[in-house]
Amino acid sequence: MSDPYTVLGVSRTASDEEIRKAFRKLAKKHHPDLNPGDKAAEAKFKEISQANEILSDPDKRRRFDAGEIDASGQEVPPRGFYRDQASGPGGFKYSRGGGHESFVDMGDIFSEMFRQQGGSRGFSFGGERPGFGGDGFDMGGMPVTYSLSVPFLMAARGGKQRVTLPDGRTLDIDVPEGTADGTTLRLKGQGMPGREGKPAGDAYVEIRVQPHPFFEPRDNDIHVELPVTLTEAVLGGRVKVPTVGGPVMLNIPANSNTGKSLRLKGRGLLDRRTQQRGDQYVKLKVVLPDDADDKLKEFLKAWEQGKAYDPRAAMEQFT
Amino acid sequence: MTIDELLSLHGRLTAMHVERWVARGLLRPAGSGDAWTFEQIDVARVRLLAELADDLGFDDEAVETVIGLVDQVHTLRGQLDLLARALAEQPPATREAIAATLRRLGRS
Numbered sequence: 001m002s003d004p005y006t007v008l009g010v011s012r013t014a015s016d017e018e019i020r021k022a023f024r025k026l027a028k029k030h031h032p033d034l035n036p037g038d039k040a041a042e043a044k045f046k047e048i049s050q051a052n053e054i055l056s057d058p059d060k061r062r063r064f065d066a067g068e069i070d071a072s073g074q075e076v077p078p079r080g081f082y083r084d085q086a087s088g089p090g091g092f093k094y095s096r097g098g099g100h101e102s103f104v105d106m107g108d109i110f111s112e113m114f115r116q117q118g119g120s121r122g123f124s125f126g127g128e129r130p131g132f133g134g135d136g137f138d139m140g141g142m143p144v145t146y147s148l149s150v151p152f153l154m155a156a157r158g159g160k161q162r163v164t165l166p167d168g169r170t171l172d173i174d175v176p177e178g179t180a181d182g183t184t185l186r187l188k189g190q191g192m193p194g195r196e197g198k199p200a201g202d203a204y205v206e207i208r209v210q211p212h213p214f215f216e217p218r219d220n221d222i223h224v225e226l227p228v229t230l231t232e233a234v235l236g237g238r239v240k241v242p243t244v245g246g247p248v249m250l251n252i253p254a255n256s257n258t259g260k261s262l263r264l265k266g267r268g269l270l271d272r273r274t275q276q277r278g279d280q281y282v283k284l285k286v287v288l289p290d291d292a293d294d295k296l297k298e299f300l301k302a303w304e305q306g307k308a309y310d311p312r313a314a315m316e317q318f319t
Numbered sequence: 320m321t322i323d324e325l326l327s328l329h330g331r332l333t334a335m336h337v338e339r340w341v342a343r344g345l346l347r348p349a350g351s352g353d354a355w356t357f358e359q360i361d362v363a364r365v366r367l368l369a370e371l372a373d374d375l376g377f378d379d380e381a382v383e384t385v386i387g388l389v390d391q392v393h394t395l396r397g398q399l400d401l402l403a404r405a406l407a408e409q410p411p412a413t414r415e416a417i418a419a420t421l422r423r424l425g426r427s
Contacts, residue, residue: 024375095390
């Protein structure tokens with residue numbers, strides 16, 4: 001790791017202002033989002049950021065000068081840049097000239113361009129996934145897009161799904177834990193073979209997550225309606241609740257009504273970006289036995305308050 | 320994600336920053352008013368906007384100009400990429416003819 005003073009091009013006695021100016025000047029030049037096509041910009045920017053991290057903090061700078069920390073001791077955590085998103089499948093959102101339509105227009109622009117240059121009948125611009133494909137004109141294989149439907153629990157927990165491709169090959173696709181509906185996975189080199197020894201294109205697999213009978217995902221949280229008995233609702237108790245990670249025990253407080261919502265912290269889906277887990281919300285639903293026995297009937301006949309309270313009182317103000 | 324989740328990801332970011340960017344059309348979350356939702360690309364864009372303004376010291380107008388140019392570069396790259404893919408679908412003879420033309424035009 002290079003000396004931060006050398007990286008920023010300042011003297012060891014530089015003032016804070018000089019350091020800030022030097023960092024800004026270099027960052028403006030090397031920020032990866034201001035150099036979308038330059039892969040080397042990321043490493044350069046990281047080096048500048050790391051140097052600035054030390055020299056812009058008086059305490060770290062003093063410790064570096066005193067030899068207490070070295071230049072590499074300040075690892076900048078790996079991060080993504082806007083360009084990764086802008087060149088991905090969602091990138092059309094901020095594309096100049098509007099959304100999807102501009103890609104249709106563009107086909108016209110290019111066809112026009114080629115017509116003018118020598119009477120070609122124009123190319124086919126059938127791509128519905130802007131931004132992917134081989135770099136430049138390397139004539140590598142074409143990318144291919146598939147759609148794959150996976151069970152809810154496999155997307156939640158992660159797992160391998162074997163698929164058969166249209167050309168007869170089988171492929172084990174690694175579905176990562178916490179895969180959201182609509183996620184696109186990239187399978188390097190699984191697209192169309194390249195010509196004349198060029199590398200094969202990539203395959204893109206769009207994951208469709210099948211709905212689950214009772215786990216209902218909202219963002220990274222999971223909502224479940226949990227049937228409980230009348231006894232559990234009135235007296236409270238511990239019940240087993242299914243979660244995507246397996247069953248857990250839940251304490252139901254005494255006097256819990258239908259509709260009461262309880263939270264199981266950290267039992268939701270994994271957020272792949274923040275690596276944090278959502279929660280599971282359990283909504284109680286009091287369920288009577290299919291056949292009420294005579295004892296229950298007798299008890300209710302003798303239960304005075306049960307005839308006195310009106311659960312529909314609140315409805316009157318809305319009618 | 321919601322605006323609260325967004326703000327919790329970026330320490331120095333305030334709701335005022337975000338509202339200003341949305342008002343100026345630099346950021347386009349889904350939904351409206353109190354119920355904005357930010358997709359992955361919006362989250363990454365917020366980080367870039369914040370860096371342009373704070374770390375790189377661009378003022379409001381310069382940020383608008385820079386992000387506008389960044390958008391144009393990505394649009395052009397997307398179009399070039401499509402063109403490259405269309406070329407890759409052509410028969411080898413056509414692609415070689417185009418490559419030869421490109422070399423010739425590049426020299427002049």
